[in-house]
Each structure stands twice: as C-alpha cells, then as structure tokens.
Amino acid sequence: MKQLFYFILLIAGLSSVHSCKSLLDEDGDPLLDLNNNTGLTGPRALYREITDKDTLAEYHYSGLLVTKVLTDSASVTDIMYSGDKISQVTFNGFLDLDGNGKLDKDSVSYTQLFTYVNNKLDVISETRFIFRRTPPVPPATTPGPQTLLRKEKSHYKIEFNATTGKLESIVMENGPEITGQQFAFTDYSNTTYTYSGDNVSKVVRHYGPMAGGIHGAANRKYSYEYFAYDNEISPFTLLPQAYKISRLLSTIINDKESLILSPNNPKRWSATDLMPPVPTPVVKSTNYVYDPQTYMTKGYGVNYIYKPQ
DSSP: OHHHHHHHHHHHHHHHHHHHHTTBOTTSOBOOOSOTTOOOOSSEEEEEEEOSSOEEEEEEEETTEEEEEEEGGGEEEEEEEETTEEEEEEEEEEOOTTOSSSOOSSEEEEEEEEEEETTEEEEEEEEEEEEEEOOOOTTOOSOOOEEEEEEEEEEEEEEEOTTTOOEEEEEEEEEEOOTTSOOOOOEEEEEEEEEETTEEEEEEEEEEEEETTEEOOOSEEEEEEEEEEOSSBOGGGGSOHHHHHHHHTTSTTOGGGGGGGSSSOEEEEEEEEOOSSSOOOEEEEOOOEEOTTSBEEEETTEEEEEEEO
C-alpha cells in the first residue's frame, strides 16, 4: 500500500509540474490562464492558438517582433524584417491545399518577398516547391523520400484604399515553372474586400485562366461574409498586417480566414460557392469568451493564449 501511495504522489507531482509548464511561454514567462477570472494587464502578445486536441499555431518573438510561427505537423514559418517591416516569409511544412479540412501529405516549401511603395505593402512575389513522398517499392513497405512534384511562381498585387488605408483587393497571377520552357503565368484570381466600419464584412474571390498576360473569364467564384461583430478585441490585432496577408495567401482557398483582418470578432460567418444557379451558403456561428481586458480568448473551437509583451 505504501508503494501505491508514493506512486500516486509521484503522478500527482508530475501532473502539477506539467500544469505549471503549460502556463509558461518558451522564456518561462507566465501566460494568460484559461481561467476567465484572471488575465494579463498591460501590453501583451499572442502566443498560442489551440484546440482541445492540437496546437494550431505558436508564435515566437524577438523583442516585439514575431519572427517564427510553428503550426500543424511541425510546420515552420520564418519571418524576416527590414527595419520594422516584414521583408520575407519562408514556410516549410504541410498545408491544406485543397481546402478539405485536412493537411495534405505532400509537403510545401515557399518563400515570399515583400515590396513596399510609400510605406505600404505593394507586391508579394512567391516561389513555391511542392514535394510528394513516393510510394513504397515492393517488397518494402516504407514510403520513399520526398521528391519534387512541381515548382510554381506567384505574383500578388496588393491594393489599399487611398482614403481609409484598408486592404481593398489582391490580384494573384500564378504559373508552373517547367525546365526548358519560358515561364508564363497561367492562372489568376481577383479578391475584393468590403467593410462595415473597420471590420471586414464581405470577401469575394474570382478565379480563372490567363494567357499572354490577359485574364480570361472566371470559372470559379466564392463569397465569404462576416456578421454580428462584437465590440471586443480580436487576438489577431496583435499580429503584423503583412503577416496576416501572407497567412491568407498560404493556400489559394484560404479566404474564409479573412476575419483575421478585423479588429473585432464576428459571431457568424458564411461561405458561398457563387457558380450554381441558386448559391447555398454554409454558415458557421460561435459564442465568444473574453478576458477582463476584453480580449477574445475562445471562439469557433479555438483558444487564444497570450503572454506579456
């Protein structure tokens, strides 16, 4: 019985240590507890986005600048700066390229270069490599190494409203880079943003083919709408705008996340395929949780953890 008693004490002690560690960041600083009766005071930074099962994102900082983001399946985003402006974003890992809610088994590596005009983000140029793990060769059962499936280049033209300074549109041009052939963009998309006050209320994105630098007729059209905004603070206000735009461009069908551009939090949003004769929106809703400093701490099944800045 004594041995059992001491074993129980040991497990309890280890659980206590683990619990304490979960409330510390990588520097050992205390995080915002999930207990809604407590909270940080003063400047803060977004540290983690987590669900009940997984850590979706973990943000690492150098001083006040976010320099690294760890995401699903050990994916890593590295962020470089020129002064206080993001100059380059590099991603290595796995993405949900087809938008089915699951990470693809093909790995992705891309680098985005940021160009500014009059202190405003103007162009993002991207080079992307997509790798596929080859299937096992019988009688072996272990899959082969990741091999290059394709290489792509993308050009994103960013437009801001001259009066309000809000993001107005993003025009993407994309194409494969094929050895021995002159590069040419073969596809495009045009994304427009509408606002209600400072918050994004609607995003519409059209996709189509292009040839000879000319955009053809759109063959896919999607709309995303955001409703019933609260008056509390979105956790994404703590991240640089250029990084948030980069995150939206990580896949070509990631616009449902456009709520990250808003300073407040929408309690309902919808996604609609505009091509059918009678479009049917898919609607999602949530009840938010906030801390005493009015920062949102939980919504749409995701918990947001903060750290002192």
